[in-house]
Amino acid sequence: MYQKTIVKKPWGYEYLAYENDEVGLWCLFIAKDQQTSMHCHPKKTTGLILLDGEVQVSFFNDKFKLLPGSKLMIRRGLFHSTKSVANPGSIVFEIESPKQKHDLVRLDDKYGRKAQPYEDSTFEMPKNEECIWFTDPSDGSTKEYDFANCKIVMESITTADALRKRDDDDNVMFLKGGILTNDNKVAQPGDVVSGHIVKKLLETFPDVDPQTIIMTIKRK
Numbered sequence: 125m126y127q128k129t130i131v132k133k134p135w136g137y138e139y140l141a142y143e144n145d146e147v148g149l150w151c152l153f154i155a156k157d158q159q160t161s162m163h164c165h166p167k168k169t170t171g172l173i174l175l176d177g178e179v180q181v182s183f184f185n186d187k188f189k190l191l192p193g194s195k196l197m198i199r200r201g202l203f204h205s206t207k208s209v210a211n212p213g214s215i216v217f218e219i220e221s222p223k224q225k226h227d228l229v230r231l232d233d234k235y236g237r238k239a240q241p242y243e244d245s246t247f248e249m250p251k252n253e254e255c256i257w258f259t260d261p262s263d264g265s266t267k268e269y270d271f272a273n274c275k276i277v278m279e280s281i282t283t284a285d286a287l288r289k290r291d292d293d294d295n296v297m298f299l300k301g302g303i304l305t306n307d308n309k310v311a312q313p314g315d316v317v318s319g320h321i322v323k324k325l326l327e328t329f330p331d332v333d334p335q336t337i338i339m340t341i342k343r344k
Contacts, residue, residue, distance in 0.1 A: 177214025221314025301336025
């Protein structure tokens, strides 16, 4: 639905950069001193990774500063707002699971969108050549991209040994598959996990879904 469009926002814009049946990955540009609404997602979990710039993520009682390479997982129903404090702005990846873009409750908004739903088609415009789109690599292979001062690698993971080959400070985003327990997953599509945590999980849970796809993001 959103593969070919940019959604204009009062704070900047966003667009879909990757999707499959389980997750949607969005790229957000938030201009300096602008911010998203104080909002929550009742039905989905979101993960944030800051690629470039600097942002402040606010909750009701806490605030966190994210620098390039930082990540944050936000549970369902948790109200939050993201403000860019960098010039000319900040670039953020947001992964959602399940893929429900209209799962949005706006509690407060400096642009008058309080209690309003997600933007309709009148806010859409065609993508341009600056927009990135990621595609799955074939089994056991990788694809590399340069974007927003980062090296981004899409990788097909078929064994636990392949997944262990992470640097401790890598941000690993699970897009498909995951790390398996007997009847569940301890890392699954939509999760953003540090490389050292991935290796720690594999010490106890060495089974990996052979259809796993991950994205690894490193600052240049």
